[in-house]
Amino acid sequence: xxxxxxxxxxxxxxxxxxxxxxxxxxxxxxxxxxxxxxxxxxxxxxxxxxxxxxxxxxxxxxxxxxxxxxxxxxxxxxxxxxxxxxxxxxxxxxxxxxxxxxxxxxxxxxxxxxxxxxxxxxxxxxxxxxxxxxxxxxxxxxxxxxxxxxxxxxxxxxxxxxxxxxxxxxxxxxxxxxxxxxxxxxxxxxxxxxxxxxxxxxxxxxxxxxxxxxxxxxxxxxxxxxxxxxxxxxxxxxxxxxxxxxxxxxxxxxxxxxxxxxxxxxxxxxxxxxxxxxxxxxxxxxxxxxxxxxxxxxxxxxxxxxxxxxxxxxxxxxxxxxxxxxxxxxxxxxxxxxxxxxxxxxxxxxxxxxxxxxxxxxxxxxxxxxxxxxxxxxxxxxxxxxxxxxxxxxxxxxxxxxxxxxxxxxxxxxxxxx
Numbered sequence: 001x002x003x004x005x006x007x008x009x010x011x012x013x014x015x016x017x018x019x020x021x022x023x024x025x026x027x028x029x030x031x032x033x034x035x036x037x038x039x040x041x042x043x044x045x046x047x048x049x050x051x052x053x054x055x056x057x058x059x060x061x062x063x064x065x066x067x068x069x070x071x072x073x074x075x076x077x078x079x080x081x082x083x084x085x086x087x088x089x090x091x092x093x094x095x096x097x098x099x100x101x102x103x104x105x106x107x108x109x110x111x112x113x114x115x116x117x118x119x120x121x122x123x124x125x126x127x128x129x130x131x132x133x134x135x136x137x138x139x140x141x142x143x144x145x146x147x148x149x150x151x152x153x154x155x156x157x158x159x160x161x162x163x164x165x166x167x168x169x170x171x172x173x174x175x176x177x178x179x180x181x182x183x184x185x186x187x188x189x190x191x192x193x194x195x196x197x198x199x200x201x202x203x204x205x206x207x208x209x210x211x212x213x214x215x216x217x218x219x220x221x222x223x224x225x226x227x228x229x230x231x232x233x234x235x236x237x238x239x240x241x242x243x244x245x246x247x248x249x250x251x252x253x254x255x256x257x258x259x260x261x262x263x264x265x266x267x268x269x270x271x272x273x274x275x276x277x278x279x280x281x282x283x284x285x286x287x288x289x290x291x292x293x294x295x296x297x298x299x300x301x302x303x304x305x306x307x308x309x310x311x312x313x314x315x316x317x318x319x320x321x322x323x324x325x326x327x328x329x330x331x332x333x334x335x336x337x338x339x340x341x342x343x344x345x346x347x348x349x350x351x352x353x354x355x356x357x358x359x360x361x362x363x364x365x366x367x368x369x370x371x372x373x374x375x376x377x378x379x380x381x382x383x384x385x386x387x388x389x390x391x392x393x394x395x396x397x398x399x400x401x402x403x404x405x406x407x408x409x410x411x412x413x414x415x416x417x418x
Contacts, residue, residue, distance in 0.1 A: 005293035087351030104386025113143035118183035136166035227312030
């Protein structure tokens with residue numbers, strides 16, 4: 001079950017399965033494109049086995065959800081929302097900055113929120129109210145004008161409460177590829193959005209990838225994963241607990257430990273064996289551990305480089321000098337430093353975002369943050385003096401490229417002086 005693996009094993013195991021379902025997903029998208037809302041009702045009945053009277057959640061349904069959810073859960077969702085909002089507010093850029101870089105040459109950037117975004121919140125095998133907070137709150141903090149949410153029917157009441165706490169404007173009882181298609185293409189009832197964010201299964205991910213010519217997306221976010229960097233000083237029980245916690249997400253989840261201590265993997269497995277037996281999701285954990293394992297490195301420098309190549313979604317650093325290890329990390333979705341920083345802290349409570357790129361995509365993509373919901377425009381403002389200083393560069397380069405009208409657009413501004 002717990003085995004020594006290679007980098008190639010991990011990469012092959014985490015490789016996207018989007019291609020396997022692309023034909024089926026393309027068919028679903030085609031149905032939504034042709035049939036609109038009618039197709040959404042039919043697909044919800046077909047895939048979710050749910051007869052829904054209407055697509056959009058009503059205010060009455062939201063109030064009923066509050067009544068059915070324990071107050072303790074509501075309170076802690078609000079606490080988590082506060083922490084998530086606080087962290088993401090620190091990411092908000094100024095609406096505009098301008099700086100005179102030379103006399104008469106002022107440059108800057110104008111940052112503008114998107115007008116309407118779509119948030120996909122998973123359901124089905126498991127519902128994640130926390131993901132609703134993670135998707136919606138950064139969009140609201142960023143200043144997005146309208147936030148549309150989709151989640152499969154029947155909607156978990158706690159997820160519905162979380163969406164309301166986070167500030168969703170419209171919530172639809174639609175899941176899967178058809179939900180992504182509805183938000184990307186627009187229907188009579190579901191508004192077309194500019195961007196879709198949020199994790200999902202392979203069908204959701206495939207739909208996001210296929211529809212990128214219709215709508216912007218955040219990044220591919222598939223089954224959850226963790227990489228752990230640990231040396232001989234790490235506490236085996238903590239490592240075991242973190243590896244198991246990630247494995248319980250889904251049978252397709254995976255965990256990998258990279259260490260320079262040959263004794264550590266065996267000690268960690270001993271701790272894992274004791275813990276797994278008591279887990280309610282034991283069967284899921286055992287299945288996920290088939291995708292998991294450990295790698296032995298010559299030293300911790302090699303271990304870090306291996307982990308950089310793997311580029312995990314979550315990275316736990318449990319080494320004797322964790323800050324030194326952190327300084328060498330280049331690729332990870334979210335990083336958890338030290339023995340008292342479990343991934344669960346970022347999943348629920350610290351305020352950092354748990355919607356993260358998987359399957360090596362953290363080598364090029366960032367986890368969900370405020371910048372995903374804003375776009376920037378460069379600004380330039382020149383005086384006559386400033387343009388005069390730049391004129392030789394513009395004229396020589398534009399002429400060399402054969403774009404003489406570009407050159408003339410500068411010269412015409414000085415004709416009155418001749």
